[in-house]
Every structure is written in C-alpha cells, then in structure tokens.
Amino acid sequence: MYNTTCLDSIFICGCDSLTYIAKGHLPPTLRRLTIEYCKNIRTVLLEEDGINSTTSLLEDLHIGFCTSLESVTSSGELPATLKHLFICGCKTLESMAESFPHNSFLEFISITHCGNLKSLPRGIHGLSNLHKLVIESCPNLDPFPDGERELLPPNLRWLMIDEACEKMVHGIHNLASLQYLKISSIVSFPEEGFPTNITELVIKYLNITEALFEWGLHRLTSLRRLEIEGGCPHLVSFPTPKMMLPASLTSLRISSFPNLESLSSDGFRGLVSLEHLDVAECEKLTSFPMNDLPPSLLILQISKCPLLEERYKRDQGREWTKIAQIPCVEIDDRLTYREVYLGK
Template sequence: MEADVLDLLQAHRNLKELTIRGYGGVKISTWVGNPSFTNMVVVRLQDCCNCKFLPPLGQLPSLKEISIKGMSEVENVGSEFYGEGSFPFPVLETLSFQNMQRWKEWFPCERLQGIREFPCLKMLSIDACPKLEGTLPENISSLENLVIRECDQLVVSVANYRELCALCVHSCKGLVYQSAVEFQLLDLEITGCAELTPSLQSEDSLLQYFTSLHRLTIEGNSHLVQLHHLTSLQELHIDKWPSLVSFPEVDLPASLKEIKIRGCDSLTHFARYRLPPSLRRIEINRCQNLKSLVEDRDGSASSSSSPCLTQDEESCLEYLSIWSCPSLASLSSRIQLPKALKHLQIHTCKQLEFITDTFDHNTHLEYIHIWYCPNLKSLPEGLCHLPNLQKLSIYGCRSLASFQRGGFERIASNLREIDITNCDKLEALPKGMHNLNSLEILRIPYCDGFMSFIGEGFPPNLISLKILNLKSCKPLFQCGLHRLTSLRELWISGEDPDLVFFPPTEMVLPKSLIRLTVEDFPNLRYLSSKGFQFLTSLKSLYIWTCPKLESIPYEGQLVPLTQLSIRRCPLLEARCKPGKGRYWRSIAHVPYIWLGDRRILAP
C-alpha cells in the first residue's frame, strides 16, 4: 500500500529537490529517477529500510547531489542505479552513502566501456557500510574529496584519483596508493587502517608521496612519523599514539601552525627545551601524564633556567588549550607565557595549582578561560595590564581564594565579560570593576568582599548581571540598581532567610529589564505588584526553588510577558494551574508557560 501511495505522489516536473524519508515499500516508485525531471538538482533517500534496490538516479540530467542513508536492505549497487541513459550522472558533484548495513558490492556500469561513470564528481563519501568489499569506481579523474569510514572489509585504492585534495580513511581493511607518484593532497586523515600498500608500508613511506599536505590526521600510530619533508604542512592532528613522549623540534616542518593532540597517555611534555617558533595554536586533550608543555634540558619540567613557555620573541603562539590532563600541575613557575598569546584555556586539570607569575607581558591576551581546576588557589598578577582582554571566565575553581593585587584599578578598555562562578572559597572580588566602562556581562558570587565591591559601584554599562549565593540581599537592594539603564538581564540567587518580599520597598528595578530570574530564596513569599508595575519591557520571568512563594502580581502587572517559568515552587504552581488556579487569569495570556518541568498550554 505504501508503494501505491508513493506512486500517486508523483511530483511536479519542475521540482528541484526531493527527500524521501521513512518509506516502507520494497521498491521505490518508477517516477523517482525519471529523466523528465530536468530541473532536479538534489535527491535524498533516508531510512527506507525495506527497499532492496536504488532508483535509476543516473538518468536525471541536472542532478548534482545524492544522499542515500539507512537503506539497510540494499546489497548491491549497479545498473539499476545508473539507469538506461547513455551518459549517467552527467553533472553529479556530490555522492554520499551512509549506514548501508548489508551493502556488499558496487558493480561498474558495463555498457559504458571506458566512458567515465561520474565525469563531474568532486565529493564521494561512504560511511558505516561494514560489509562493502571489492573496489570503488576508479575512473573518476575529477574527484577532489574522498571520505571512507567504518567499511571494515573495503580496501581503498587511490591510485587513480590524481586530483584528490582531501582524503579521509577511517577503520577500513587497507589503503592502496600508487608508489613513486606525488599526489596533490591538502588534507589527509588516516585512522585504523590495518594495511598500507604497496608492500604494507608505514605512514612514513606513505607520506613521502603527499608533499603538498596542509592538514594531516593520524590515529593509533606506534612510532613518531617523520614530518620534516612535508614543507607545506600547516595542521597536525594526533590521536592515541601509545609511545609519544614529546615532539623533537627538528622533526616539525617550519610551515606548521597548529597541533592538536588527544588521548596520548605517554605524553609527558609537549616539546623539549622550547616551543617550535612557527606554532600559533596548540590543543592538548585527555593526555593523562602530561606534566608540562616544555621539558628543561636537565629533564625537569620547570626551573629558573628553563625556557618553558618561552620568552623568546620568535614564539608566535596565539592559542593554547589544555583539557582533561590530570597530571598537569603548572604551566610555568618563573617564566612568562609567550608574548603573542591571545587565547588561554585550561579545563578540567585537577592537579593544576599554578599558571604563571604574571600576565604583565601578555598584552595581546583576549580570552582567559579557567574551568574545573579545583586545586588552583590564585590567578597571576597583571590582569590590569591587559588592554585587549575581552573575556575572563573562572568557573568551578573551588580552592581559588583571591586575585593577585592590582585588580582592575587600571582600565581594561576592551573587557566585555567577567564570569566568576562556583568558586566556593573566594574571599574577595577583583578591585576596580566599576572602572570597566566596556563591561556588558558580569557573573559573580557573594563573598566576604561583596560589601567592598558594592561600595565601589557597578560598571555603568552592564547588559547582563548575575549574582549567586546571596547571604544578605540588603546591600544589593540599596546600591541603586535602577541606575543601570542598559541592564537587560538580571539573575539573583541566594540564601537570605530575611527576604520575604521581592522586590522590597527600598529596591527599584531598572525599567530596561527584559529577563528576570529569582532563585533559591527559602522564605520568599510574595512578588510585589508595586515592584513590577514599571517593568514594561519585561518579556521573560523565571522563578525557581522558592518553596514558600505563594503570590505573584495580579492581572495587569505581567501583561508584557512572553515566557514564564515556575519550578520547585509547589505553593505557587498549585495557584497557577490552568483554568482553576487563583492566578491563572494573571498569566493566561503568556504564550510560553512552564510549571515544573511541564509546558502548559491554554485550555
């Protein structure tokens, strides 16, 4: 019956794109692939799980893109796919097969007799076809991008694809290439191939024929690949090399600008003696035994004579990111970070106690992100000396007690965002934040130095303000928030047992507010109508975890709202039930309402 329905759904002749998803018939209708569809450019067949044969898409004269996914009953691709025309797929540029679980063989079109099967094909991708074996079409001289993933029985031959610019081969039986012929590849990714032929050669032998490479990805290599002859290489991605301890500088080409390393547990130091001067980006992820970035000449990770993170003017490093390296204790003890550094990101390094002495010389820094480093106790001095700093984000550093002296007493003219949250032992906030005229987003916790911070005043041009763990709200209510005329978002969370009314009489909220969140106040009972009457721009109101809250402004005060969320406030949730709750008439006009975890629709 599904086949009859699809037959009757024959599309208009001018159709340009066709997608068939979830069709359950055994055979796709004959109109799909009819050459009369002269304008058809894109065809997608997805999850047609009962179909055993592909339609004759080769007959479509203008077809440029084909995507076939999840057709798990197809065992062979051959003449039925090419159709009956003399020149199948005359302008096809992109062909993609994915998740074809029973596909065993791709048969060439016998009647072509030397004519190219895909004269314009540039991109061929075959993904998750575990039974596919034999060979792929070889006479595709136009092919530029070849991606083969998780085809366990397939030996991929690239001997005839002389125009390839990008090649990705992952988890296949093997890779065949043509010895003594240089390819013009720019992007090469080889992971999980059991054999490299001719002669089962290693990656070293293979790479000598790809001298034009710009990007190289290799996984699971057992030894250090020789890279110095790849004089055009710019990006190197390394995954799960079991014996990689560090990179000898002499083996890295001078053209190399970016290195990404993941899952190399033997790596203890990124490099020996100094960072390669050409590198602009380093990313290290999940290297369990990484101790430092640069090893000293005497074998130690850090000393007063070590260049470590070098001061050398030749260093061009701009981006440094280290994730999930639990043995990393410090970046540098006495030597500054590279002067060219713009982006510093350290995430989930549990042993990190120290970053560097000072940021005084890092005037190019734009972003500092330090997340989930529970042993970090302080930040370097010199934050006030970073004129290009745009974002400072410190999150989940539960041992961080203080910032070094200096704060922001000098104006950091480009700073747009400060996020200091989930730092339980923080005693004081950086001084001088009221000087930051460019600051737009501020997220801070309540701490012992909160009164001092409030005394200085808020930065004048804030757009978003989030204050967490308030133990006493009174200083905040008396500090003149209404003077923040640009404030659009306010989030207040706390434990103040004295807060019963919000906002209290002495607090005037900025009229510019669009979004307001009130959270975690154990004794809050009332939202004041008077406090909301001037919030004519308020669109989103979020009230969370206020178990005693029982009152919200009556009808008319919440007219501007388009979103309302009330969660873990059992008394108020009961009074806002659709149709029968006491406050339903006050909120029934709001298009998007959530009570608890449930979206409420008007009855």
C-alpha cells in the same frame, strides 16, 4: 611534527604516556593546541636545552582535566601570541606562569576547577586586549600576589568570578566597558558599587545581597537581564520596597528563595519592558502580583514551585486567567501554552 609546515591545530585526548610537549618540536604554523584527559602530563610547553623554539603563532591554548599538570610552561612565560587561554579541572596546577607577557594579545582567559592554583601571573591589570575573564572554583587562589595593586584589565566586557577572587570585586566600578557580570558567594560589597553600564548581572548565593539592594539596582540603567539565585533566606516578598528594579529589564530570573511567598505588585509595576520571567525553586511562593504581570511579558517559566504551579495550572488553577494572555507559558519544563510570535 616540526617539519609539518601547514598544520595549524592539534587535539590530544586521553594520551596517558604523554608527560610533556617540547615547544621546539611544535609546527611553526600551529595556532590552536588542545590537551584533554592526559593524566600524566606535567608541563604543556617545555623549553629544551639546545633546541631553539621558533617564533610561535599559537593563539588558542586549551588544557582540560590533566590531573598531574604542574605548569603550563617551563620558562615561566606564556606565548606572547596567545589570544585565548582555557584551563579546567587541573587539580595539581599551582601556577600558570610568573607573569603575563608585555604587549599581550590575550582576549579571553578562563580558569575553572583548579583547586590547588595559588596565584595568577603578575600584571593582569596590563592586559589591555583582554575582554573576557572567567575564574571560578579555584578556592586557594590569590588573584593579586605579592601585594600587587588590585586593578583589573581596563577593557573587560565580561567577568565571572567567585569568592576566591573577592579582591577583584573592589575594582569593578572602574570598568567602563563591562557589560556582563556574574559573581558568586562574595561576602563583601564594594563601597563604590557596580559600574552602571552593565547590561547583564548574575548574582548567586551572595552574603551581600541586602547591601546590594540598599545600594540600588535601579542605578543600573542599562541592565537588561538580571538573575538572582539564593542569598536571600529571609525574603518573603520580591522585590521589597527598598529593592527598586531598573525599568530597562527585559529578562528576570529568581531562584532558590526558600521563604519567598509572593511577588510584589509595586515592584513589578515599573518593569514596562519585561519580556521574560523565570521563577524556580521557590517552594513557598503562592502568587504573582495582584495586579497581574506586565503586559509586555512574552515568556513565563515556572519550575519547582509546587504551590505556584497548582494555582496557575492551565484551565484548572483558579488563577490561570491571570497568565492566559502570555504567549508562552512553561511549567516544570513542559510547554503549557504557546502562541506563535516573533521574539525580539
């Protein structure tokens, strides 16, 4: 392949005889390399003695479901030219590299479902070009090895983490550019709270939900989309008086609240910009706010809420008239009512 002077992308899938890729044999023009379902590959980029590796142009590296993978690179260094790094479903991978390269061009890192991964390369806080970071389902990971300072890249705009990356939560408040935040199964809430500039927040099965509500979601004055799944087993009404929601919200999804019985009129009254409401898996929920839903609402979705579905069934439910003015109503993935409208 080395003599191929115009090849810029290679995709290898299901090649069980592949155990490594010699970096020095890759085309010098290569920019994208994808390796998937190669169950015997152990090293993706192998440096061979006596073979000079050309200056790499590699920008995108995708590795998926390579179940024997032990290392990404034998040299311990990722290509300095990398912009996007995706690793998924590599259950034997313990380490990606020793450290991130200085002056790295990395913009997007996604590491998911790597159950044996124990550490990230050192120096993640120095990745000034990194805008998106996703780390999920890596239960044995320590994101800050060797006592490294718990700092995140300063220009992150998008962050998705779960309990293995709990240490990262305590540096979130410094991320002045952060817009999207998804956190799952975190057990401690940062004293400084979240950056108030985020526009989308997804929280799933948190043990810190009550602490988060006490801190005050209304402080997130730029928040447009909020999704809360689980983590509130004792909640019977949403939102509670202590749980003020920001007036900037245009989309709200709540799901997996096993004891939720009602949505609060007071809590929804201030949501003057709300356009999309999605309620799912709230088996005890029986009603929407007594004073009806915000007039700005354009889309209402109801799923796996049997009591609510019965009460608001089109032309049959006794409360149907309360939602009849909403342009689009979807119940259990069935479009119940729709008007032609232009979404914003």
